[in-house]
Amino acid sequence: MTILYLLCTGFSLVFSLTCFSFDGGSALAAFLLSCIFTLAFIASLVRFRRTSEHRTLSVFRKLLEYLPFVLFAAFIIRRAGGTEPGFYLDLASALVWTALTITGLILQYRLSDKRVARYYPEIESTTPVKKNLVVHTLEWVDALVQAACLVLLINLFFFQLYAIPSESMVPEFMIKDRVLVVKTPSGPKFPLTRVGIPRMRDYDRGDIVVFNNPHYNDTREGRIRSFASQLVYMLTFTAVNINRDESGALKADPLVKRVVGVPGEKLMMVDGVLYADRQDGSGFVPVPEEAGWAAWDIASLPRSELSLVQNVPLSRKAYDLLLSVESIRAALDVAKTREELAALADRFESLKPSRDTVGYDASLVPEEKREIVALFQANDQIARILLTTNGGAAWLRAFLTGWEESGTPDTLYGTRSRNCNLLLKRAFGKLVVRNAELMIANATAASFANDPVRMALLSEAENYRFFMAVHDQRNMPVFPETGVIPPDSYMLMGDNRFNSLDMRHSYSVRLAPVDPADSLSFMYYSNLEPQYVPVERILGTASFRFWPVTRIGVPR
Numbered sequence: 001m002t003i004l005y006l007l008c009t010g011f012s013l014v015f016s017l018t019c020f021s022f023d024g025g026s027a028l029a030a031f032l033l034s035c036i037f038t039l040a041f042i043a044s045l046v047r048f049r050r051t052s053e054h055r056t057l058s059v060f061r062k063l064l065e066y067l068p069f070v071l072f073a074a075f076i077i078r079r080a081g082g083t084e085p086g087f088y089l090d091l092a093s094a095l096v097w098t099a100l101t102i103t104g105l106i107l108q109y110r111l112s113d114k115r116v117a118r119y120y121p122e123i124e125s126t127t128p129v130k131k132n133l134v135v136h137t138l139e140w141v142d143a144l145v146q147a148a149c150l151v152l153l154i155n156l157f158f159f160q161l162y163a164i165p166s167e168s169m170v171p172e173f174m175i176k177d178r179v180l181v182v183k184t185p186s187g188p189k190f191p192l193t194r195v196g197i198p199r200m201r202d203y204d205r206g207d208i209v210v211f212n213n214p215h216y217n218d219t220r221e222g223r224i225r226s227f228a229s230q231l232v233y234m235l236t237f238t239a240v241n242i243n244r245d246e247s248g249a250l251k252a253d254p255l256v257k258r259v260v261g262v263p264g265e266k267l268m269m270v271d272g273v274l275y276a277d278r279q280d281g282s283g284f285v286p287v288p289e290e291a292g293w294a295a296w297d298i299a300s301l302p303r304s305e306l307s308l309v310q311n312v313p314l315s316r317k318a319y320d321l322l323l324s325v326e327s328i329r330a331a332l333d334v335a336k337t338r339e340e341l342a343a344l345a346d347r348f349e350s351l352k353p354s355r356d357t358v359g360y361d362a363s364l365v366p367e368e369k370r371e372i373v374a375l376f377q378a379n380d381q382i383a384r385i386l387l388t389t390n391g392g393a394a395w396l397r398a399f400l401t402g403w404e405e406s407g408t409p410d411t412l413y414g415t416r417s418r419n420c421n422l423l424l425k426r427a428f429g430k431l432v433v434r435n436a437e438l439m440i441a442n443a444t445a446a447s448f449a450n451d452p453v454r455m456a457l458l459s460e461a462e463n464y465r466f467f468m469a470v471h472d473q474r475n476m477p478v479f480p481e482t483g484v485i486p487p488d489s490y491m492l493m494g495d496n497r498f499n500s501l502d503m504r505h506s507y508s509v510r511l512a513p514v515d516p517a518d519s520l521s522f523m524y525y526s527n528l529e530p531q532y533v534p535v536e537r538i539l540g541t542a543s544f545r546f547w548p549v550t551r552i553g554v555p556r
Contacts, residue, residue, distance in 0.1 A: 001119055004107050005045060008064075011100035012038040015071050018085075018093040019078045026081030034074040041067055052120045061111055062142075068101040069149040079192040080224050090193040152231065157188045157197065160540065162210055162256065165241075167311060168494030168502065169256060171301055172208070172293075172555055174308045178547035179256075179555070181210045183540035191227050199535065203259050203490055206289060208542040208555050211492070211533055213253035215507050226253065256542055257502050258293055261491025261532070264484050269476035269504075270412050271326045272296055272497070279484060284412065292556075295495050296474075313498035314470070322474070325467040332419040337426060338404065344429035345397035348386070351436045352393050360394035362520070371511060371523045372468055375428060376461045380448070383435035399520045400429050406517035413477050414517065420471075421515035424464050424522045431457045468514065468524045472505065473498045479530040488535040504530050 016034040021027035041063045048056040075093055079085065085093070109115070116123055155161075164177040173179065186209075187199030203209060212226070232240050261267045266277040268284055272294065275284040295301075298309060299316045306312075314322065349355075365382060369375060375382065386392030403422070409415045434453050443451070474497070485491060494500025501507070506529035513521035542555055 001107075001110065004103055004110075005049075008067075008100060008103045008107060009042055009045065011096050011103060012041060012067065012071070015074075015093060015096045015100060018089060018096065019074050021078065021083070021085075023081070023083055026077050027083075030074040030078035033077065034071055037063075037067065037070045037074075052122055054123055057111065057116065057120075057123060061108065064104055064107055064111075065146065068097070068104055069146070071097055071100065072149075072153070076191050076227075087194060090190065090195045094190050094193070094195045156183075156191065158182075158184050162254075162542070164256065166252070166499075167309060168496050168500035169208070169258070170298060170309055170496040170499070171295055171305045172495050173256065173542075173545070174305075174551070175310060177545055177551065179542045180544040180546055181540040182543045186538055186540045187536075188539070189536075192224065194536075203262070203535075203538070203541075205259055205262055205287070206293065207259045208256060209259060209490075209492065209538050210254050210256050210540055210542060211538045213251070213255050214503075214531060214533055214537060216251065216253055252501070254539060255492075255502070257492035257494050257500070259490050260287070260290065260293075260493045261479075261485055263487045263489060266478055266480065266484055267476065267491055267530075268411065268413050268478045269474070270416055271330070272474045275412070293495050294493075294497055296497060298496065298498070311499060313496070318466070321463060322467060322470060325463055326474075329416055329419040329423055332422060334419070334422065337422050338401070340426055341400040341422070341429060344426075344433050345393070345400050347433050348396050348429075348436055349393040351433070351440055352387055353440075354390075356391050356394045358391045358394070360398040361391050362395075362398075364389065364391065364395045365399075367523060368511060370520070371525070372424065372461075372465050372514075375522065376431070376458065376465070379428065379431050379458075380435050383432045384439065386432065387436055387439065396429070396432065400425055402520050403515065403518040406515075406519075409517065411478055413475065414515075416475070417515045418517065420464070420467070421513075421518055421521050424461070424514065427457055427461045427464065428522075431461070470498065471524070472526055472528045473500075476504050476528065476530055480532070485532050489532040490535065490538075491530070491532050501527075503533060504528060 012034075016031065016038050019027075019031040019034045021031065041060075044056070044060040044063050048060040075097060078093075079090075110119060160181045160183060162179050162181045164173040164175055164179065167175055184197060185199070185201040187197050189196030216226075229241065260274060261276065264279060266279070266284075268275045268277075274287045274290040274294070276287050277284045297314075297316070297319050298312050299306070299314065299319065301309065364385070365375075369378070386396055403418065403425075406418075409418055431454065434451070434457065435448075438448050438451060438454075448454070479491070491503055493502045493504060505527045507527070509525045509527045511523050512526035512528070514524055515521040545551055545553055545555060
């Protein structure tokens, strides 16, 4: 027993020294907290050793029970303020705390009421006495505080309960499903440090993981706020979430997604099909198991599951329209379309009252005005400008036929992007030519607006606009653009692909070309910005759904 007492005392003193810092504020508070509690613990030990009786034993045992929790709190407080201690000091503190905790547990076991007589025969068993309300209240408070501390440690290092906050994983997880996240094999870290249990596993395609959202800045202040919110979340058993951004909205952090890409491969998604190039010479091939996870047609889920879904991204009719446009662009005859576009340019040039004497000027219709919605909404204005501007016909010819200079795309994603751009250009070219014909014929405003050819072309354009509005959920360019997904990194997506803002996307949109190879491409608003997630951000695996009882089971 003497050796255990010396070890426990020594570890406490050494740990207190690791909390020392010349910084004031929280760093000083951590040092004082650890020192004061350590001295109180040593004093109770000395008193118990001098007078081995039940009263001194009770005081010593209670301080021994709280010692790991108080020093763990000092560990966190020390790292929440002042300068960062550094990896090796973090490692030393973590190792000393772990040794102290193990030693303390052994001491608690030996000093329990059932075993203490083996080591201290002079301590007589006490006769139970009636306790007043104050004593009962203090015992309840003591039990609750220790339970909260124990829950925190279990959640940090072993497993955590997680409430599903969104529908990004429908139908696997619904909003408010409760899942058990196993953390230990994933190498959990001590709070606000890079020190922790060594990682004991890698991840396979199909694993469902919980991870820190890489879209948020990984600053020290951000980690402190995130830990504080997770602390409240853990101690309230997922009932309270205070993790909010500057605007007061809940942060999407942590996230739960599925592993779809693993180290050593490139990925590409076209029309909802995920392709992987494993660098084995076979090129991009479909990932067959992906079809069992990706949920595209939420509206066609079984009624029992659909009744739990709050937001159906696309109706069955809209999804069928999407598939129709995908089929059209996949089957596009590029050679025939090239001839059609050239003929449209010729037709417009023949309608123009005066021939161009200058070449095309790219600024005639600048990039921001080539956005799909903007360009089709202004189709009559654009037609009039092109008809009346020297160089207007040249601009339209360059717009309709200049894409040929970019050559043949070398990926399926590039091919389909080119085809979509050509569909848009063909519809717009026909619309401009029809507008010019009506303008030359001095059509009335009513006949111009109600012209059936124009209306059919605008309806076709609306289908393409809808397609591009959901394009970034069904398509992803080759990723990574250079190289492969590096070691210890993974690509993660939500199963509900139309309603998952995941690692395919950024949190901001930008104007991007439909066909990046075409300098005069149609433009659309895109948030495609794929990124992989380093393994150190993964907190654990979603291993069991325990609520609601009607959906209990292991995720597939």
